[in-house]
Amino acid sequence: EIVMTQSPATLSVSPGERATLSCRASQSVSSNLAWYQQKPGQAPRLLIYGASTRATGIPARFSGSGSGTEFTLTISSLQSEDFAVYYCQQYNNWPPLTFGGGTKVDIK
Amino acid sequence: EVQLVESGGGLIQRGGSLRLSCAASGFNVSSNYMSWVRQAPGKGLEWVSVIYSGGSTYYAASVKGRFTMSRDNSKNTLYLQMSSLGAEDTAVYYCARERYGGGTDYWGQGTLVTVSS
Numbered sequence: 001e002i003v004m005t006q007s008p009a010t011l012s013v014s015p016g017e018r019a020t021l022s023c024r025a026s027q028s029v030s031s032n033l034a035w036y037q038q039k040p041g042q043a044p045r046l047l048i049y050g051a052s053t054r055a056t057g058i059p060a061r062f063s064g065s066g067s068g069t070e071f072t073l074t075i076s077s078l079q080s081e082d083f084a085v086y087y088c089q090q091y092n093n094w095p096p097l098t099f100g101g102g103t104k105v106d107i108k
Numbered sequence: 109e110v111q112l113v114e115s116g117g118g119l120i121q122r123g124g125s126l127r128l129s130c131a132a133s134g135f136n137v138s139s140n141y142m143s144w145v146r147q148a149p150g151k152g153l154e155w156v157s158v159i160y161s162g163g164s165t166y167y168a169a170s171v172k173g174r175f176t177m178s179r180d181n182s183k184n185t186l187y188l189q190m191s192s193l194g195a196e197d198t199a200v201y202y203c204a205r206e207r208y209g210g211g212t213d214y215w216g217q218g219t220l221v222t223v224s225s
Binding site (some may be wrong): 032034036038043044045046048049050051055073087090091095096097099100101102 | 127143145152153154155158166167168169202206209210211212213215216217218
């Protein structure tokens with residue numbers, strides 16, 4: 001099973017600032033990585049697949065990069081609606097699908 | 109419009125059984141890979157099971173032998189039969205569609221299962 005590790009666990013950012021979230025895989029997942037956003041009481045929402053392709057309707061301020069074992073989600077200028085928990089997920093070698101533990105982005 | 113609506117959650121005693129349902133609309137479950145994903149209170153996401161378009165099913169090690177995923181194509185509905193439930197199974201259970209090419213693109217609103225001791 002591929003283990004996904006996200007860092008940091010919590011990221012405090014001011015509105016308008018840039019946020020950089022990291023995700024590491026225990027072995028190469030090529031570009032088969034997705035990012036999700038989850039707000040309290042809501043289901044996760046797909047943001048990025050293929051490591052860098054934005055899902056339908058996702059604003060351009062969200063961008064993904066990386067391949068192999070190291071990945072980054074960048075939010076270029078945080079809006080109030082972006083404060084949430086973010087998860088990465090690998091789908092290179094599944095089942096099982098595996099998720100990272102999440103990064104909470106909160107207001108500084 | 110794609111929609112997934114889960115039902116069947118509730119309070120169940122340890123060792124009991126429960127069946128969750130997920131009614132889909134806007135697409136055919138039989139043509140897609142469909143998953144159940146759960147989230148314990150205050151915790152992260154844990155994949156539980158998948159059913160492929162061909163009907164094969166796979167499970168997380170934590171539920172294998174206790175949970176069974178199935179579908180009724182005529183009702184366009186998924187099921188998760190859960191048995192021998194323990195406190196560790198307490199979670200919100202989401203059904204979700206696996207996007208062709210990767211990523212989970214549609215999620216239901218979730219149904220809460222609480223296992224009491």
